[in-house]
Every structure is written in C-alpha cells, then in structure tokens.
Amino acid sequence: MSLWKYQLLRQALARYEHAKAVGAYYVSQVSRGSKGRGHGADFGREIHRKIWGLDPEVILGTEEVSLPFPLAWRFRFGWLIGVADFVTFQNALPVEVIEVKSYDAIKRYEAMQASLYGLLVTLNFAVRPRVYVRTPRNMIEIEDWENLALQALSVYRKQLKGRVK
Numbered sequence: 001m002s003l004w005k006y007q008l009l010r011q012a013l014a015r016y017e018h019a020k021a022v023g024a025y026y027v028s029q030v031s032r033g034s035k036g037r038g039h040g041a042d043f044g045r046e047i048h049r050k051i052w053g054l055d056p057e058v059i060l061g062t063e064e065v066s067l068p069f070p071l072a073w074r075f076r077f078g079w080l081i082g083v084a085d086f087v088t089f090q091n092a093l094p095v096e097v098i099e100v101k102s103y104d105a106i107k108r109y110e111a112m113q114a115s116l117y118g119l120l121v122t123l124n125f126a127v128r129p130r131v132y133v134r135t136p137r138n139m140i141e142i143e144d145w146e147n148l149a150l151q152a153l154s155v156y157r158k159q160l161k162g163r164v165k
Contacts, residue, residue, distance in 0.1 A: 002092065009056035009059060012124040016071060016072040019074070026082055027116045027117060031113035031116055059089045059092050063090065066086045066087065067086065067089075068084065070082075071083070072120070077160050080120065082120070086100065093125060093127055094129050097114060097130070099132070100133075100134045101133060103135065104137050106135060106140060112149070115131060115142055115146070115148035115149040118131035118145045119150075
C-alpha cells in the first residue's frame, strides 16, 4: 500500500466531511438546475447516502474500481461539494468521472455537473481524469470539461455577489 495514495484518499474524504459540517454549495446548485429530474434520481440519492462509511482500503486494495465518491474543495466563495456517481480508480488514483443520467436529453448543465466533478477530482488528487455523462443510450465524453467547470464557477460566483448587494 502506498502511504501517499492513502493520505490523498483520507484527505479527500476529510475535506468532504468538514465542508458538509460547516456548510457548502452543492455541485448541482452550481451547475444550475440539475436537481435530479430523472426517474433514477431517487436511486442515485440512495446510493450516495450509503457511501459515507467509505473505507480507503476498498480503493487501495483493488487494481481498478468504480464507485460513488464524495468530493469537496474550498473556493473563495465557499466550499463546493458533491458525490460523483462514479469515479474510476486505477491503482488507487482516479482516471475517470462518470455522471449517470436516467434520460437521454443531455443539456449544458449535465455536462457542467460532470465537469465540476472532474475539477474536484483534479484538485483533490492532482490528476486530470476523463469526464463522461452516461445516458441509457450513450457514454458522452466531455472533452472541454475544464472550461465548462470554470464557466460554471464564474457564473455562480457572480450570482452570489449579486445576492449580497
């Protein structure tokens, strides 16, 4: 077992727990409008509820595993948190993020949501994952996810500033 990989995993999980305790903005808020509109939304929420006891050994002890993973990072406007539907780890490092939708009509905010998870993975693990949105019919790679994530953060930050005035 690699100690630095274990520490990265523990720190990512600790960041999430801390952010949840002090208050945070959710990826679904920042991506504007993705509040879970598909018939799989309840199923997704139930899966996310079950991962809070995630043990890093599950990831460290497996060559490749895809699972829901909680992510958080502190930005100037506050904490951003969310649980990616699937983060695929190879040799304990994340290589892809998959946001699953139960419907086929993918709009900009689904891509932004997946992109924000990609950014959170990058900030937590110092890697650049591939980012996808999976629908019942397709697996769509979001190739410009960095730009989409930064646009979402910029727009949301401006919205927050507008509320303060």
